[in-house]
Amino acid sequence: MTPDLRQRAVDLPELMDDPAADLRMLERTYQRFELVNALVSRPGLLYRRHVRPRARRGEVRILDIGAGGGDLCRYMARRLRREGLSARITALDPDERAIDWARTHDGSAGVDYRCADSATLAAAGEQFDIIVSNHLLHHLDSAELAALLRDSETLVAPGGVVAHQDIARGRAAYALYAVGTAPFAKNFLAGSFIRTDGLRSIRRSHTATELDALAPDGWQVRSALPARLELRWEHPLG
Template identity: 50%
Template structure:
């Protein structure tokens, strides 16, 4: 039961298998391929679409969304399909520092209208004076060290400064979340998740993640933490047209 005690503090030194540049390529591809069903279960993409994205969409004017650390681009693909089904206009720019992820995403989303995959960083987009109506990420925050965390928030404010909204979603670390993921994924370890890093890296991700109190203690002015189900946290920042936070 050592993990039970260890989850009382964040394990920033734990390393996910898929973050290893020398990791098994076949296992990495299987991990990317399993992101869609796993994220549907743990990331609440439909709830996020209805709360944060759909209210900002229009059948006439195009809404620009930036997805940071997109991975296999499974969430942007869902959001684009839901927006199209609703008769609303959405364009997603999806970025990731991992070239292998972008290559996989490009193959899986070929022909999907409204999606642009870019090998770019938030700093590069901000320096290029790009602006978006929505800036989002999913399960990115726990990968970052303190400097990277602060830089992402600062970049996000610049990218959404013209009346945009930022929502960075991540896991909330808790013993219950760890136990639920461990038990919930166990029956699929030899089937759906076989040969992937999903189960091992999911548990590592929870150990690396923050609690709401930890995030609230380090957030800059203008940001707030919102709790969401299941075991999720959302860091939210909203600006008016002058770039001032409205949170």
């Protein structure tokens, strides 16, 4: 039965966020994310829309906030290298377990994995041309979201772009994920948190209307299929 999706289930915990989560299950989750996110997160669209156009002008500095196992960073590194483009990519996450796994599985992508939060980098005065996140926003309450957006504005260089991407909460998204992952629950996804946490993530996520109401002036919310949201801000050149 589909749960009540009229409001965000902000108090519903995700199992992989538990500091005591089973490490083998957590590492299997990071490993499986690469394929799952490639299917549901449309990283190619993010790359074509925000990364490639700026990388064609010269080397770009990219920051992925809440990078988890680093699959998005490695994807961008591969695409850039294949097209002969240059970037310095930083994967940022406050969870040491994620950073340790990602660093061990870099696969010569050359990503800089850092265990820290966005506030730490903002306070240090660091700057990036492209700032992204994937499936981070639904982990945050309204105060944490506001802090992230302030940090993002501080961290992005003039002419740069911030693109925070997440799931759009809704009955169709919940049903499609439940049905689509069911055949793999006892094989490919077995021993991971992906199916359970994925359904919880949808319940914790925003609708486009909710996210737009929380967005400060100048930020734009864009919807896309399948059940995707992008919260975007571009730093003016002047």
